[in-house]
Amino acid sequence: MSSPKHAVLHQIVVNDAREFAxxxxxxxxxxxWRPAGRTGTRExxxxxxxxxFAPLVDLPARAQVRAPRAGLSGSPGGSRTTR
Structure with a gap:
């Protein structure tokens, strides 16, 4: 492992799709890709x-829990079926 005084500098970069690396x-x-404005060690x-980005990672899972499930009642008028 390299010592801090020999650490290679890195930068955060971003592309047009807002992906960071x-x-x-x-x-x-x-x-x-273009610089996003922060430099430092890779770590x-x-x-x-x-x-x-940690708060954003769980957003899809939380949205899925909150969203009503389609098809639970069977029909718009309730779960009643006609024959």
Whole structure:
């Protein structure tokens, strides 16, 4: 493991789809990516991204729990069936 004084600097980068990544600062950015404004060690940046996006990770699961389930009553008028 490298010591802090020899740690390679990285940066957080973002693309047009709002996807974030950690990229070595010394390497040229791939096409379509731009700096997001934060630099540090890879570990520092990963920790930052996890803390910044942790509340968003559970949103789909929470939305699914809150959303009413379709088809539980069988029909718009209730669970009554006609023959």
């Amino acid at each position: 950690v990229w070595p600062s010394a390497r040229p950015l791939p096409s379509g 520092e940046l990963l920790t930052h991204l996890r803390s910044a």
